[in-house]
Each structure stands twice: as structure tokens, then as C-alpha cells.
Amino acid sequence: MSQEIPYKIYLEESEMPTRWYNLRADMKNKPAPLLNPQTHQPMTFEELRGVFCDELVRQELDDTTPFVDIPQEIRDFYKMYRPSPLVRAYCLEKKLDTPAKIYYKFEGNNTSGSHKLNSAIAQAYYAKQQGLKGVCTETGAGQWGTALSMACAYLGLDCKVYMVKCSYEQKPFRREVMRTYGASVTPSPSMETSVGRKILQAHPNTTGSLGCAISEAVEAATTRPGYRYVLGSVLSQVMLHQSIIGLESKAALDKYGVKPDLIIGCAGGGSNLGGLIAPFMGEVLRGEAAYRFIAVEPASCPSFTRGKFAYDFCDTGMVCPLAKMYTLGSGFIPSASHAGGLRYHGMSSVLSQLYHDGYMEARAVEQTSVFAAAEEFARCEGILPAPESSHAIRVAMDEALRCKQTGEAKTILFGLTGTGYFDMMAYERYHDGAMTDSVPTEEELQAGFAGLPQV
Amino acid sequence: MSQEIPYKIYLEESEMPTRWYNLRADMKNKPAPLLNPQTHQPMTFEELRGVFCDELVRQELDDTTPFVDIPQEIRDFYKMYRPSPLVRAYCLEKKLDTPAKIYYKFEGNNTSGSHKLNSAIAQAYYAKQQGLKGVCTETGAGQWGTALSMACAYLGLDCKVYMVKCSYEQKPFRREVMRTYGASVTPSPSMETSVGRKILQAHPNTTGSLGCAISEAVEAATTRPGYRYVLGSVLSQVMLHQSIIGLESKAALDKYGVKPDLIIGCAGGGSNLGGLIAPFMGEVLRGEAAYRFIAVEPASCPSFTRGKFAYDFCDTGMVCPLAKMYTLGSGFIPSASHAGGLRYHGMSSVLSQLYHDGYMEARAVEQTSVFAAAEEFARCEGILPAPESSHAIRVAMDEALRCKQTGEAKTILFGLTGTGYFDMMAYERYHDGAMTDSVPTEEELQAGFAGLPQV
Numbered sequence: 001m002s003q004e005i006p007y008k009i010y011l012e013e014s015e016m017p018t019r020w021y022n023l024r025a026d027m028k029n030k031p032a033p034l035l036n037p038q039t040h041q042p043m044t045f046e047e048l049r050g051v052f053c054d055e056l057v058r059q060e061l062d063d064t065t066p067f068v069d070i071p072q073e074i075r076d077f078y079k080m081y082r083p084s085p086l087v088r089a090y091c092l093e094k095k096l097d098t099p100a101k102i103y104y105k106f107e108g109n110n111t112s113g114s115h116k117l118n119s120a121i122a123q124a125y126y127a128k129q130q131g132l133k134g135v136c137t138e139t140g141a142g143q144w145g146t147a148l149s150m151a152c153a154y155l156g157l158d159c160k161v162y163m164v165k166c167s168y169e170q171k172p173f174r175r176e177v178m179r180t181y182g183a184s185v186t187p188s189p190s191m192e193t194s195v196g197r198k199i200l201q202a203h204p205n206t207t208g209s210l211g212c213a214i215s216e217a218v219e220a221a222t223t224r225p226g227y228r229y230v231l232g233s234v235l236s237q238v239m240l241h242q243s244i245i246g247l248e249s250k251a252a253l254d255k256y257g258v259k260p261d262l263i264i265g266c267a268g269g270g271s272n273l274g275g276l277i278a279p280f281m282g283e284v285l286r287g288e289a290a291y292r293f294i295a296v297e298p299a300s301c302p303s304f305t306r307g308k309f310a311y312d313f314c315d316t317g318m319v320c321p322l323a324k325m326y327t328l329g330s331g332f333i334p335s336a337s338h339a340g341g342l343r344y345h346g347m348s349s350v351l352s353q354l355y356h357d358g359y360m361e362a363r364a365v366e367q368t369s370v371f372a373a374a375e376e377f378a379r380c381e382g383i384l385p386a387p388e389s390s391h392a393i394r395v396a397m398d399e400a401l402r403c404k405q406t407g408e409a410k411t412i413l414f415g416l417t418g419t420g421y422f423d424m425m426a427y428e429r430y431h432d433g434a435m436t437d438s439v440p441t442e443e444e445l446q447a448g449f450a451g452l453p454q455v
Numbered sequence: 456m457s458q459e460i461p462y463k464i465y466l467e468e469s470e471m472p473t474r475w476y477n478l479r480a481d482m483k484n485k486p487a488p489l490l491n492p493q494t495h496q497p498m499t500f501e502e503l504r505g506v507f508c509d510e511l512v513r514q515e516l517d518d519t520t521p522f523v524d525i526p527q528e529i530r531d532f533y534k535m536y537r538p539s540p541l542v543r544a545y546c547l548e549k550k551l552d553t554p555a556k557i558y559y560k561f562e563g564n565n566t567s568g569s570h571k572l573n574s575a576i577a578q579a580y581y582a583k584q585q586g587l588k589g590v591c592t593e594t595g596a597g598q599w600g601t602a603l604s605m606a607c608a609y610l611g612l613d614c615k616v617y618m619v620k621c622s623y624e625q626k627p628f629r630r631e632v633m634r635t636y637g638a639s640v641t642p643s644p645s646m647e648t649s650v651g652r653k654i655l656q657a658h659p660n661t662t663g664s665l666g667c668a669i670s671e672a673v674e675a676a677t678t679r680p681g682y683r684y685v686l687g688s689v690l691s692q693v694m695l696h697q698s699i700i701g702l703e704s705k706a707a708l709d710k711y712g713v714k715p716d717l718i719i720g721c722a723g724g725g726s727n728l729g730g731l732i733a734p735f736m737g738e739v740l741r742g743e744a745a746y747r748f749i750a751v752e753p754a755s756c757p758s759f760t761r762g763k764f765a766y767d768f769c770d771t772g773m774v775c776p777l778a779k780m781y782t783l784g785s786g787f788i789p790s791a792s793h794a795g796g797l798r799y800h801g802m803s804s805v806l807s808q809l810y811h812d813g814y815m816e817a818r819a820v821e822q823t824s825v826f827a828a829a830e831e832f833a834r835c836e837g838i839l840p841a842p843e844s845s846h847a848i849r850v851a852m853d854e855a856l857r858c859k860q861t862g863e864a865k866t867i868l869f870g871l872t873g874t875g876y877f878d879m880m881a882y883e884r885y886h887d888g889a890m891t892d893s894v895p896t897e898e899e900l901q902a903g904f905a906g907l908p909q910v
Contacts, residue, residue: 006468007534013461079462080546080837091535091609109564111839111874153834154546173628173879179886180833378635379608382535384566419566421876424628431634 008085009252016083017247018070020240023278024063024350026285029357031063031236031349032324035311040455043321051218052237053228055126059237066282068240070122077121077154078244081110086252087416091380093400100403102396103260104416105249105276106383111177112147114386114418115272116232119241120147123230124155133226134158138188138213140167141341142174143386143418144232149181160227162188162216166207174422188213195219195317210344211330215317233269234314234323239350242275249413250279260291260413262399266391267295267304267362268341270348276415277360284359293360294399295351296391298370299439301334303327303347304355304362306445311455312346322453325352328440329448335438339367339426340387345448363395366437370394371430374420386418387426463540464707471538472702473525475695478733479518479805481740484812486518486691486804487779490766495910498776506673507692508683510581514692521737523695525577532576532609533699536565541707542871546835548855555858557851558715559871560704560731561838566632567602569841569873570727571687574696575602578685579610588681589613593643593668595622596796597629598841598873599687604636615682617643617671621662629877643668650674650772665799666785670772688724689769689778694805697730704868705734715746715868717854721846722750722759722817723796725803731870732815739814748815749854750806751846753825754894756789758782758802759810759817761900766910767801777908780807783895784903790893794822794881795842800903818850821892825849826885829875841873842881 024030033042048057059068070078089102107115127135134157139145145161152159161183168175168187178185188208189196193216199206206212214231221229232238253260263280265273273295283289295304303326313330314320327346334343354360367387374390376397377383385393396414403410420427429435440448479485488497503512514523525533544557562570582590589612594600600616607614616638623630623642633640643663644651648671654661661667669686676684687693708715718735720728728750738744750759758781768785769775782801789798809815822842829845831852832838840848851869858865875882884890895903 007531010465076462076545080542087535090531111833111837111876113876150837154837172883173876176879176883176886177839177876180830180839180882182834375635378566379637382566382605382609384632384635421566421568421628421632424631427635428627428631431631 005088005256007090008087009255010085011083011248011251013079015251016078017244017251018075019067020070021243021247021278021282022062022066022068022240023243023282024236025066026282027353029353031353034321034323035455037313037318037322050222051229053127053130053132055129056123056237059240060235071125074121074125081117083248084109086249089381092377095380096397096400096404098400098404099407099409100400101409101411102400103253103413105245105413106416107245108383108386108416108419112143112150113421114143114147115242115245115275116144116147117150118244119232119238119271120151122241124148124151124157127228128155128157132228134160135230136160136217136221136227137230137232138162138210138217140164140210140343142167142171142422143341145183145185146174146177147232148230149178149183152183153181159183160220161185162190162213164188164208164210164213170425171422188216190216193219195319209316209333211316214315215319218315218319233271233344234346234348236350238271239274239278239348242271243278245272245275245415246278246280249276258411261410262292262294262412264294264296264392264396264412265415266342266388266417267297267347267351268388269344270351272415272417274348274351281354281359294395295355295360295362296395297362297364298338298342298391299364299366299437300338301328301343302364303345305364308449308452309352309356310452312452314346322455323349325349326355328445329451331451332448337436337438339429339435340423342388342391365391365394368430368435368437371427371435373397383416384420385416386420387423389417392416460543460711462545463542464710465540466538466703466706468534470706471533472699472706473530474522475525476698476702476733476737477517477521477523477695478698478737479691480521481737482808484808486808489776489778490910492768492773492777505677506684508582508585508587510584511578511692514695515690526580529576529580536572538703539564541704544836547832550835551852551855551859553855553859554862554864555855556864556866557855558708558868560700560868561871562700563838563841563871563874567598567605568876569598569602570697570700570730571599571602572605573699573730574687574693574726575599575606577696579603579606579612582683583610583612587683589615590685591615591672591676591682592685592687593617593665593672595619595665595798597622597626597877598796600638600640601629601632602687603685604633604638607638608636614638615675616640617645617668619643619663619665619668625880626877643671645671648674650774664771664788666771669770670774673770673774688726689799689801689803691805693726694729694733694803697726698733700727700730700870701733701735704731713866716865717747717749717867719749719751719847719851719867720870721797721843721872722752722802722806723843724799725806727870727872729803729806736809736814749850750810750815750817751850752817752819753793753797753846754819754821754892755793756783756798757819758800760819763904763907764807764811765907767907769801777910778804780804781810783900784906786906787903792891792893794884794890795878797843797846820846820849823885823890823892826882826890828852838871839875840871841875842878844872847871
């Protein structure tokens with residue numbers, strides 16, 4: 001069988017998914033609802049529609065409808081860069097000399113460089129449908145901001161991005177990509193918002209944080225007529241849109257009669273992992289199949305492996321709803337030595353519930369071992385991976401090497417979420433031996449937990 | 456018919472070309488032979504094999520064999536990133552409101568970011584086959600050096616790259632990509648070679664040039680046992696390997712019964728254009744079909760449109776064989792304001808002969824209009840193009856707009872050679888209004904021609 005499997009499995013346009021899959025519909029224990037940060041009551045449609053556009057609020061709140069039709073205009077946009085290839089890692093298997101069969105779903109073949117575009121176009125589309133003028137968002141490493149800029153340029157929508165100041169300064173190229181797509185990019189914290197001004201007054205030399213940029217973007221979106229806020233991860237609506245990753249992967253594997261034993265993805269806010277596992281996890285929840293799932297996170301920001309399952313703020317400014325999730329506390333900031341994304345303190349409520357219920361494993365890995373895996377992967381598979389994606393590569397390689405020891409010919413599927421072309425500064429640190437690992441101390445974790453709200 | 460054509464046409468692995476096509480076999484007027492720079496006699500196999508590995512010398516000298524089998528190991532490598540998509544530019548057509556049908560062959564979906572990988576793997580493969588230890592080359596913008604590094608990492612071959620000093624300093628990320636693939640990268644001119652030391656003595660503050668880096672790489676290759684020199688463009692062997700671009704394009708169009716009227720590619724040394732047009736030009740030469748071909752070059756380095764068809768040196772150090780080609784003189788240096796590649800003074804001998812014989816048109820375009828086209832393309836087609844590739848986009852758009860005026864529904868095929876992710880500094884200059892156009896004066900051209908050798 002394996003002889004017949006091509007290096008890359010592409011679906012025909014006619015085979016592409018026409019519906020997203022809402023994993024929550026098959027969960028017995030639903031993710032806990034978002035709460036109003038003042039009243040601690042579940043957020044209502046009316047409360048949320050001031051922040052997000054109406055259709056996205058409906059998607060956020062709907063935990064019973066299993067399938068959602070993908071609008072034709074989004075499907076047309078998907079056709080420009082999807083289906084993404086499902087790759088059989090023949091060269092990596094050979095290099096590792098493993099009996100394991102390794103597949104990866106590669107989401108980096110688009111200018112945003114990652115899977116983020118899948119949800120960006122959906123969120124921009126619904127904003128446009130509602131007749132809005134534009135959207136506001138934040139970006140850290142810049143992948144989400146780039147993806148949203150591309151989607152807005154395509155649809156003719158204003159795009160306002162608050163970019164964490166240190167990234168704005170250290171990643172001028174990402175900023176220029178966004179400008180190429182017509183976005184307005186502001187370093188955060190800025191003087192444009194009251195929350196930004198407040199933070200700057202207290203910490204004039206701050207280089208910003210994602211949580212702070214979120215607060216600014218939410219304020220900008222809710223105070224400008226015709227604007228709404230959009231977010232690239234964590235939310236259940238994002239998991240819904242990203243299910244396209246898993247649906248395509250499953251369709252491609254099904255074509256060749258392949259069933260994975262192990263499904264691995266990196267986890268920051270959870271959007272890639274949630275999307276990749278969705279249809280497979282659905283089979284598990286419905287009792288139709290069994291798979292092992294592994295979430296991989298950085299040891300420097302270990303939400304699953306060392307966090308608490310609790311209600312927490314999604315942002316530093318505490319203006320967003322409370323979400324029940326595995327969290328390190330909204331005040332937790334990973335070590336400055338940590339490269340790339342996956343630095344979010346919390347985690348998707350959907351994935352948190354599944355992890356809590358024992359459907360998923362989690363593993364924390366250190367970054368030098370992640371970059372070693374990235375380099376080995378690049379040299380045999382060609383693609384230079386993003387540091388985020390390389391967390392999944394690390395564990396996929398570890399599992400393949402375990403198969404070599406045990407002689408088991410397991411089938412491994414992992415998510416290769418993106419490319420590292422804008423992360424060469426981190427690679428340089430790794431090449432120069434200047435990269436270090438860091439793990440939060442117990443005291444640092446306790447300090448983060450101390451900020452959890454009493455719900 | 457056009458309704459049924461997908462956004463992207465992918466070939467199955469079984470439909471991928473198994474042979475390269477050697478356009479020279481069908482040319483009545485063969486390209487003039489390379490000459491020994493001292494004796495002005497045609498270079499022999501024995502003379503060339505000190506510089507290039509044996510099989511590549513055979514390919515360079517063979518202008519009669521129409522097809523060359525692609526070795527299985529190269530075909531396997533191709534499968535990791537090929538077939539590249541042939542894209543129907545539905546969104547661009549809609550944006551331009553043109554009756555023209557636009558297709559582009561996108562070669563940027565690999566980590567080298569361009570078509571250069573097609574020849575890099577071939578050249579590295581033959582070096583490995585011959586039992587060599589490694590290869591030496593030069594790189595300007597960095598695409599060729601990256602491609603060669605990837606190919607050498609895959610095959611376990613040493614890779615030594617002389618990188619034009621100003622690029623080495625201004626493009627540290629390209630350098631880091633090469634390091635990720637294990638290449639040794641030296642800024643040129645360097646103290647490592649006698650030609651480098653001579654140039655540094657005469658011009659201590661020089662920031663280098665491609666011609667000078669070529670001289671250093673050739674010296675390094677010919678003085679180290681077990682090494683050979685490799686070159687990413689201009690040579691006829693490179694045109695042969697790059698024919699994979701045109702062969703795939705033609706196979707994809709044939710699947711849907713589409714025949715292009717107009718085929719457009721950017722031209723620096725000519726490797727992409729030569730590869731794209733190869734099978735189509737072959738039909739023309741054999742009297743089987745008619746197509747219009749347009750080579751697009753920068754107005755700041757106009758080899759075809761303002762150069763001379765003459766024997767010239769390929770490098771500044773004048774150590775390489777002489778080639779008969781359209782050239783601005785090996786001493787010609789394009790204005791410093793010129794962004795991106797396509798800065799080579801000469802042009803492929805194959806394309807030069809075809810242009811001389813009237814089989815091809817050429818057009819020179821100015822860079823601000825090229826970046827305007829690049830930005831418009833990015834916003835509707837998603838892909839952020841390389842400045843080089845954007846020369847072809849500019850003319851494809853101009854031709855599509857002409858169709859709008861005349862009402863003709865022409866079919867246009869152009870080569871999208873790569874992505875611009877490492878060219879954001881040039882985009883920034885464009886966004887900031889700091890980019891200027893420059894065209895060499897008559898005096899500058901005459902000064903370049905004055906250095907042509909008397910053959």
C-alpha cells in the first residue's frame with residue numbers, strides 16, 4: 001500500500017470540504033460558556049455583538065449544530081491556496097530509519113505563512129456581509145495580522161492591526177507585508193486608546209505584550225462605528241473555521257485507506273490543533289474510532305502541563321469575557337528568551353475541556369530541542385518550518401524514534417502549521433549557540449495563578 | 456470550458472515529466488559555442504571538466520539530443536515540491552475586468568522561494584554521482600545560494616557560497632536560511648581567493664558584485680580537490696533543467712485543452728524564461744504551432760532591448776569562458792537604486808539566439824511600475840511576488856488591459872518565479888515613496904560596450 005502513496009496528496013476542487021465541522025456538537029461535556037467579566041453571568045448574544053459581528057457571535061455560541069456550510073465566496077478564496085498538501089514524509093522516515101509512517105498537513109504555502117488565513121477570510125467575510133467598514137485586531141509574531149490583512153485586501157475591508165511593540169520593531173518585514181496588503185499597523189501600546197495610554201503612563205518603556213494589544217484592539221473596535229474585533233485563536237468560532245485542516249487531512253488519508261494512530265499538533269491558543277484533530281476527535285467522541293492525540297507546548301509557557309483549569313481573563317486589560325480554560329494566569333509572561341509564538345497564557349475552551357476529560361495528552365518541550373528538530377526536518381524535507389510548528393515536529397520525531405526501538409510501524413499525522421521565513425533571527429541565535437531554554441519556576445507559576453479571578 | 460477550469464491545476468505524480476527537453480535540438484541556428492578566453496577557440500570537454508562536473512559538461516555541449524531522462528533521485532526530490540501549481544488568475548481577471556484568460560505557473564512554493572531549486576538539485580546530483588566532495592557557487596539576492604544549500608543538504612554534499620557583500624550584510628536572513636541547510640557562506644570579495652584579494656586591494660571599500668563573486672567561486676572550485684563550480688542561470692544546462700517548468704505548464708494546459716496566445720517571463724540570466732517557453736518554442740521551431748513570447752527585463756539593466764549581441768565575459772574577473780549573448784558588457788553595473796535580481800549584464804546564449812532570430816520579443820519596464828503591479832497582484836491573488844517575478848506580472852497585466860480595450864479574449868501564460876518574503880526592504884522603499892526609477896544613459900552603455908572582448 002505504502003508504495004502507492006504519493007509524496008503529496010492533493011484533493012481535487014470537487015473533493016474539498018464544503019462544510020466546517022463543529023466539534024462541540026459531539027461533546028458530551030460542552031466547553032463552559034464565556035462569562036461577563038463584571039457580572040460573571042454567561043455572555044449573551046446582545047452583549048457579544050458589540051464586540052464581534054453577528055454571525056460570528058452565533059457561531060461562537062452554537063455548540064449543537066455539527067456542520068456549518070462554508071459560504072461560496074470563502075470557498076473561492078480557499079481555492080487560491082487550498083487544498084493544502086498532505087505530505088508523506090518519506091525523506092524524514094528514511095533519515096530516522098523508522099518503521100513509522102509519517103504524514104504532515106502543510107499549511108504554510110500561502111503568503112501569511114500559516115493556517116491563520118483559514119479563519120481570517122471567514123471572519124472578514126462575515127464582517128463584510130454585515131456591511132461593516134472594517135475590523136481591528138492584535139498581532140504578536142505577525143502571522144495573524146498578515147493573514148487578516150490579506151483577507152481584508154481581498155474583500156475591500158479596512159484592517160487595523162495593533163502589533164506588539166517589540167515585534168513591530170524587530171520584525172519590520174512582517175509589518176511591510178501587512179502594509180503591502182493595505183493594513184494600518186500601530187505599535188502597541190499606543191496613545192490611540194485609553195488602555196494604551198494608561199499602560200504607557202505606568203510603564204513608559206514597555207515593549208508591549210499580546211494581552212495588552214488585545215485590549216487596545218477591542219477598545220478600538222468597540223468605540224469606532226462600523227468596526228468589530230476579530231481574534232485569530234482561542235475562540236470556538238476559530239476552531240470551527242480551522243476544522244478545514246482536519247477535514248482535508250481526513251479526506252486525503254481516506255482516499256488511500258490510511259488511518260493514523262497518533263495525531264500531533266502544537267498548541268498556543270489551540271486553533272491549529274483544534275482544527276487538525278476535529279473530525280478525528282469527532283469519531284472518538286461518537287465511539288466510532290480510537291486515536292491518540294498529543295498537544296505540544298513550549299516548556300516556557302506550559303498551559304496544559306502546568307496550568308490550572310479555571311475561568312480567566314483573555315487579555316491583560318481585562319476587558320474581554322472570561323473563558324474557562326487551562327491557563328497560567330493572564331499576568332503570566334513567558335521568558336524573553338522564548339522564540340516564536342505559542343506564548344499565550346491560556347488555551348481554547350474546547351481543547352481544555354477535551355484535555356480535562358482525558359481525550360488528549362499534552363507534552364512540553366524545550367526550545368533548543370525544537371530548533372534541532374526544525375533543522376533536521378528542513379534538511380531532509382526541504383521546508384524550513386516555523387518555530388511554532390517545530391514543536392509538533394519534535395514530538396513526531398520522538399515518537400517515530402520510539403517506533404524504531406519497539407519495531408512498531410505506527411502511522412503518525414502531525415500539523416505543520418507554517419514556515420519560518422520571518423523567524424530567521426531565532427534560527428540565527430540557535431546557530432550561534434546563543435539560544436537558551438527556560439522553564440518557569442514554581443514561584444512564577446504561583447504568581448500567575450494569584451491573578452485568577454474568583455468565579 | 457473556462458467554467459470547468461479549477462483555480463489551480465495540479466498534475467498527478469504519474470503525469471509529471473520524466474525527461475527534460477533540450478530546446479537547442481530543435482534550433483536551426485544553434486547558440487554559438489563557449490570560447491576559451493585566452494585562445495578564443497571553442498571550449499572542449501577537457502577544458503570544461505575542470506570547472507563543471509563531467510555530466511554537466513556533456514549537457515552543456517550537447518545541442519542535438521532533444522530529451523534527457525531525469526534521474527530517479529532527482530524526480531524523487533522534485534516530488535517534494537513539484538508539480539508546482541498552474542494557477543488560473545480568476546481574481547486578477549475580475550479585478551482588471553478583462554476578457555483575457557490569465558494563467559501563471561507558480562514556482563515559489565518551496566523554501567528557496569523560486570524556480571532555482573529545479574537546477575540546483577540536478578547540478579548537486581551529478582556532482583554527487585561523480586564522487587565529488589562539494590560545490591562552490593556565488594549568490595546575489597540569495598535565491599540561488601539557498602536553493603543550492605537545500606539540494607546539497609539533501610544529498611550530503613559540501614556547499615560553499617560566495618555572497619555579494621552588500622547582500623550578505625543587508626539580507627542576514629537569507630544567509631541564515633543557507634546556514635540552516637549547512638552551507639558555508641562567505642561575503643565577497645573575500646581574502647580567501649587571489650581574485651578576491653586583488654579586488655580588495657584595489658577597492659578596499661567595495662560592497663562586491665555578482666561578477667566578482669562568480670570569479671571567486673570559480674577560483675575556489677578549481678583550486679580545491681573534489682570541488683566543482685555550479686551556476687544558477689545563463690548556462691544551457693540550466694535551461695535544460697528548467698524546462699521542467701514549461702513541460703509541466705504545457706501538460707497542465709493540455710489537460711484542459713487550453714492553448715496560450717502569449718507567454719511572458721522575466722529575464723535576468725534567462726533560466727526561468729528559457730524553462731517556461733521551452734516546449735512551446737519547440738513547437739514553433741518545428742512549425743507545429745504559433746505563440747508570441749515576451750521577455751521582460753528591468754529598464755535599469757536592459758540586456759535585450761539595448762544590449763549588443765556579441766561574445767563577452769561572463770564574470771568580472773574574466774576567468775570564465777566567453778559566451779555569445781545579448782550583453783551590456785561585463786563591466787556594466789546597474790544603478791544602486793535597482794531592487795532585486797535581474798541585474799546580470801548578459802543573457803542565456805539560447806535565448807539570445809532566439810531573440811536575434813526574431814522568435815521572441817523583449818520589453819523593458821521601470822521598477823516603480825513593477826512594484827505597483829506586484830502590490831495589485833498580491834492584494835487579489837494572495838501571493839506576495841518577488842520583484843523579479845513582478846516584471847512578468849507588469850507586462851501580463853498590461854497585455855490583459857490591452858485585451859480589455861480591444862475586446863479580445865486572449866489567453867496569457869506567465870511565469871511567477873518566486874515569492875518576495877526576503878525583499879520587504881524594497882517593498883518598504885516603495886511604500887514610503889522612496890523608490891526611484893533609473894535608466895542607463897547612452898554614455899553608460901557605451902562605456903559597458905567598450906569593455907567587450909575583440910573576438
